[in-house]
Amino acid sequence: MVEWREITPRVAKMRERYRNTVPHLCTARFRLITDFYMNNMELTGILKRAKNLRNLFENMPVLINEDELIVGEQGSSYRASALYPETNFAWLVDELENGDPGARESDPYIVSEEDKAYILSKKEFWLHNNMSAMFDAYIPRGYRKMAGNGVLMYVLNQNANTPVGHFCTNYDKACTKGFGAVKREAEEKMAELENSGIMGQDNERYNFYRAVSIVTGGIIVWSKRYGKECRRLAELEANPERRTELLDMAERLEWIMENPCRSFHDALQCLYLYHLAMCLDGQQHGISFGRVDQYLGKYYDADLKAGRITPEKAQELMDLFYLKVAEPNKMIRYDPATIANPGYTSGFMMTMGGVDKEGNDATNPVTYMMLQCAGRLLLHTPPQSLRIHKNTPADLWELAIETTKRAGGVPTFESDDVIIPALMKRGLPLESARNYCLIGCVEPTGCGDEWAQPGGTGCESYINLVGCILQAINNGTNPMPGKDGKVREHTGLQTGYLYEMTSMEQVVDAVKQQIEHFARWHVGCQTIWESIARYQMPLPMVSCMYDGCMESGKDVMWGGAKYNATGNSAIGLGNVADSLNVIDYMCFRKKLCTTRELYDAVMANWEGYEELHQIVVNEVPHFGNGDEEADKYVQFVAETYADVINSATGPRGRWSAGMYPVTMNTIMGRTTWATPDGRKAGTPLSDGISPVQGMDKNGPIACLNSVLNFDQTKFGNGTLLNMKFHPTALSGEEGTAKLKAVMQTYFDRGGMEMQLNIVDSKTLRAAQERPEDYKDLVVRVAGFSAYFVEVFKDCQEDLIRRTEMGM
Amino acid sequence: MSKTGLKGKIYDIQGFSVHDGPGVRTTVYLKGCPLRCPWCHSPESQSFHSQMSYASTRCTGVETCGECMKVCPAGALEQGAEESAAGGLIHKVRWHSESCAQCFACTQQCFAEALSVCGKDYTVEEVMQILRKDYDFLRSSGGGVTVSGGEALSQEEFTVELLRTVKADGIHTALDTTGFAPWKAVEHALPCTDLFLYDLKHMDSAEHERVTGVPNEQILENARRIAANGGKLQVRIPVIPGFNDSIENLNATASFCAELGEAVTVVQLLPFHHMGASKYERIQRPDPMPADVLPPDDGQMQKYLELMFDHGLQAMIH
Incomplete structure (x- = not known):
């Protein structure tokens, strides 16, 4: 029986403030970096970035909000967003000149007239000095015409909208060692090089250590500035209790960052400030916390034994930490048609549970505290993953399932038994694979030692597989007309038209060729992007704690981490598999129509082909129903894609395949033509490895049986399976036990990940109609959760459409 | 009849x-x-x-289809009234069950699966192929296979063969039954049925017969014999307002269950609901349950549950 702990009045009040604040845009960072970049034109590369960050540490406003015990802010008001003009800028000019960030359908921001005028006054400088513009200048020959091909997603002016992110540094080292020690180490290395003479490749190492010395010094200064602000506020404070708190915080902020943490509270503050420092430096994109329970467990134990803390006090601190983690958000380009993660989502993933480096259960009291935070505070972020293995304690399972019943999709469930071998396949040694964490949405990565870039090397990394089959049956041309209404240029291989194909082998071969063709282009672009990003966005603040960088003297962006990889995710598995089975069933196996008829029907967006459409939708078996013919194509598509991605290499080593959608399935769906599986043009694609929405008609067990038909250990970059259950099917302790059994069996048979929405469509409809009554309804969108009422309409519809299981 | 060729008529596998x-x-x-x-x-x-069975909501309209009307030999299908749908105004097909010859020719033409056949023959082996795919999930959850109806014991040979095969695979078996079958059939099923989901609708035989069409002596006797022969019963009482929800009848039902002793694992009270209404429409039969009969409220159900507890029974609202 799960017991939910009480929420203290302080936490309740702060949660209220969190839910009722519309974020402002704060230009403090923008103003500082503008002055710095304009006045330091002689600086380049890693030194420029290091000195810029130190300048931010020394001059950003320090803000301590009422009642806070854990502090840190990236702007001058609570929950404000900073701006990152050095990565991308054109969208901001466009929105400020032609739109109103305060009037967005989702993710609105308040921008003052004064700030707006200031930003626009710097337009000429930043339109050229940003990474997106630089990428555009380096686009490989022949790629420009690829834009709009419906498979890849590079778009001019926007290629670094979401730049380098998706990583997890070694936070444990930051807590146990402190930045002062790393600063000394860097300076010793510099002295050594100076003494021995800087020769050969030493220049890069010397510059790296120098940058580390600058940023580690900077973060210590920043922390002390917060400490000083606490003392100032304590002077002014009338309430003696709060005054004591502020003085305690001051003492802590003056100690940590420079020195090793001494307590649970120290460690929470250190984790938060270090995290925020990395956000301030490099745009906060999917920067993940890793195995938080593993970092904190030892501090909690020691405090408890020494009588310095009670479980209640620790829970309150944890709650306050979560409320801080939920707070940061970034104002990025907003277009309801292309925003991948609506709902002020930042992807600060936290990982819980699992095995330790020796293979024993790593659960500790902090693991339970983290689930208590998720289940009681009902925050849409941070996302949380629970690692499951055969010795996961029964009460942890139970608490996690009860949590996901309350907070849609939190946590996700990840199987150690599948993920550890998958990571070893891409080169991690056993010990490191066992210590994996999840990044961003569902991407497994070595915790603090692997620079796996699961989200791509400079911009987001997705391939639309549905576009590949459309090009395969349309001789290498995207059938979706351009915005001007004209037919697109052909960009794929000329594999012929469906009506020219006389066997299923030809169709399958054409699809394989197109997937390989576009995957090569994708890898090529990312490789070029990386060569620019490593100059524009080296990350000494991240690198200084990452395993391998201090040893090798190289930044993570230059391959300094102990292990390396590059990730990718494919979209639309279900649609492609179903399309292949439809072609096979209709044209070859049962001969119910000719390839010409099917081709014409697809190209006509099924208009005028209602009878054929109904046969395709209703008679032909679809993936997700345990039908062997349909399921075999899933295996073909999944493994073809995985094999080509996993065999690719980038500047730092291997690539790694994944299948998770974020909300790219709805976004890409809008620009994807009708498909042979009966899907109409512009509608969402299937998400992750889930069957096509509404096509899994035989319930969750049949769905899982189908999904288990391909080897998920080939997807080191993660798979995502969204399951939606009706609440009545899983009510009470009995329901919890059934759900556990279903998940455990899925994992035992090779499933990697599962996430759940236990909500009925009636509730979601009601929330659409009366959003004010459902303000706290958290649902799983894809690799992240969001408040249902805060995501845009299409995405809401997609959530409702996904099959409701059970009943 | 050889057992391999044995066929059962099934309308759903869930x-x-x-x-x-x-x-x-x-x-x-x-x-x-x-x-x-x-x-x-x-x-x-x-x-x-x-x-x-006809689910008119699925019909896409005669404008783009209408194939069913062409093949109907009995003239039981015609164009219905104009109505609006996602794509504009359409005329859906109207099915007249009273003149339908039940030849199912139209179902072969209905690609929208609005017109369909309810009930298909399966061999035991065909059913087993479907069931076996789910075994891992059934085992890990402490679940199994349930054979339900209709009245499954009306197809005695098939039902027993199916239960026997499932049980031989080491999977838990349950038989959801009205109990209205000759003892011989129940006895036949007993060794391969781990649990009987057993309906008790009314303790007064005349009242039982008036409403369900059959008396209850056989049902009660079978329950006693299952208990006496080592079978396990999960008793289910549909709580139907105005029919069996008198305190007197519920007391009698509870006493009966208590007499069966440890054979009864639990008594489940199933509150009446109107969810089946759309299914009557699909086969064009009037819903015999008056619309003004409302589901019993939670307070009443709680009271009935207490009553079961008073008889020393394990009970739950289901």
């Missing part, structure tokens, strides 16, 4: 069934029932024959 016995189950629904309970929420389960 995976992830969580209300028909312990754990996660796969439930096989057999067609045909000797009872005619007016609250039945699966009216398509009553007839022993395959029958037409």
